[in-house]
Amino acid sequence: MSKTTNKFSAEVRERAVRLVLDNESQHGSRWQAIVSISAKIGCSAHTLNEWVKKAEVNNGSRPGIPSEMTDKMKALERENRELRQANEILRKAS
Structure with missing residues (x-):
């Protein structure tokens, strides 16, 4: 069992990932979109990047x-x- 607690609900994570994927074209790169959105929801950019990668694996657009x-x-x-x-x-x- 994980020793860390999930500060963000599944709904918040899904919404943040959706925002990154939908608004990626409005930023210079995916990382810029991640940094911008992570600052708005209060998580680190690294955490949001991991959420995005996991979502891509789950929907089949990334190997894993x-x-x-x-x-x-x-x-x-x-x-x-x-x-x-x-x-x-x-x-x-x-």
Whole structure:
């Protein structure tokens, strides 16, 4: 589980990403759009850039593993770890 708290709701993140993607052409570069919008919502430009990259991976416009698949893999790894521990306990008990 993450040790950091999410200061921004999912709606704020989605809106900020949408603003960057929609207003990118009005700025000299994507980074300028990110800096401008991040200052308005109160997050760092690096954070907003990460949100934009993750959104692009999730919608398929950038290569990578989508969040849905990552979450599913984490859940399966957790279940696998728990099953291994249960098997170890049963092995020791018998």
